[in-house]
Amino acid sequence: MTRPDRLDRRCRWVARAYPGGARRVEVAATLADANDGRRAPRLADAFDVVWHGLVARLRGGTPSRRFGVWGDAAAVAVVQALVLQAATAAVLATRVYEKPASEYPLYPYRPGFGRGGPLFYSHAEAYVAVVAAVLGVAAAVLACRGRVLGARVATATAGLGVAAAVAASRLTGNEYTFGSFAARVAAGLSVALAVCVVVTPAVARAAAVVPSWWWRVSAGLAAAIALAAMLWDPYLVGGGRATVLLASYAMQAGALLVVSAPLALRAPAVSGAAVLLATGALALLARVVDGSHTDMAHARVLEATFGAGGALVLLTAAVVTRRRA
C-alpha cells in the first residue's frame, strides 16, 4: 500500500464520525489534501474532524436523499415509539410496590401478587423511568418551542434510557444495592448517550417533517391512551381474562394508529404504512427488551397483529383514496 493510499484510508476512517453521505467523502478528501505527504492526518486535524462530525450527527447531520420519504417515515416512527415508551414508563413508575427486592417472586405479575404489584425489581428502575418520562414530555415541549437539538437529545435519552435500564436490571440481578443501582444508571446513561448519536439524525428528520401541533397532540394522546391501557392491564389486575387482554392491546394499537394518522394524512401512502409497521416492530422490540411479558407468546403475537393490521388498513385506505383522486 502506497503512502497516499494509506493516508486516504486513515482519513476516510476518521471522517466516519460524520453522518453518511457525500459530506463524509468530501471531509475525508479535504483532510487528506491538508495532510498530503504524511502517512496519517495530524492529531489536531483528526480531533477537529471527529468533534465536528459528532456535532453534525447531534444536529441531525446532512439530510440523506437516499431514503427520501422512507427516511422520514422511519424517523417519525422512532420518535413516536420513544414518546409512547416514555409515557408507558410514567405509568409503570406509579405502580412501584415498596418491598425489598429479595421478597419479590420471579415474575412480578404472578397471580396473587395483587393489584399495584411491582413491574420494576427495585427503585432504581423506577427513578430512571420517572426521569425518562419527564424527558419525554420535555422533548415534546422543546420541539414545540423550536428547540430541536434539545428535543432530540431528550427524546432519545428518554426512550433509550428506559430500555437500557430495564435490560440492565436483568443482567445485574434483582437486589437493590448501591452497586446495582450505579450499574443500572451508568448502563442506561451510557447506552442512551451512545445510541443517541446514531438515532438523532432520524429524530432530526422527524422534527423537520412533523409540524409542532403533531407533537402536542400525539404526546398528549399517547400519554392518555397508554395510561388507560396500563390501568386495564390484566397482569396487574390479576385476572388475565381474554376480553380485558384484548381491550388492553386494542387500546395500545389505537394509540399507535392515532399518533400515526396525522403523518399518514400528509405523507404519501407508503410512508404512512412504513410508520405503522416500524412502530409496531419497535413497540414489540421494547416489550421484548422490557422482559415483563417475554414468556407471553400470545401477547407478542397480538401486538404484532395489531401493528401489521393497522398498517394494512391504512395502506388500503390510502391506495383507495389515491385511485379516487
Next chain:
Amino acid sequence: MQEPTFLILTALADEARHGYGVMQEVTALSGGRVTLRPGTLYAALDRLVDESLVAVDREEVVNSRLRRYYRLTGAGATALRDESARLAANVAAARRRLRRAGVTA
C-alpha cells in the same frame, strides 16, 4: 460576522473553490494568522449554505478524491460587501482617533 466567516466569504469572492482551496486561501488572506481545520471549515460552510450565503457550484473527482466547489451567492456577496463597509468604517474611525491622539497608524 466572525473573522473566519469573513475570510471564507472573501476567499470565495472571486472564484469557486473546493474545501482545501478555501483553507489555503484563508491562510494566505490572513497572512498565516488564521488556519482553518477541515472540521471547522465544513461546520462554517454548512452554516453559510443554510443561510444561502454560499452555494455548491460543482463537483469533481481528482486523484480519486471528491472535490466539491463552493461559490458565493448574491446574498453572500451583499453580506460580504456590507461587512466590508462596516469594518472599513470602523478602521476609518479608529485611524481618525489615533491621528487625533498623535499616534500614526
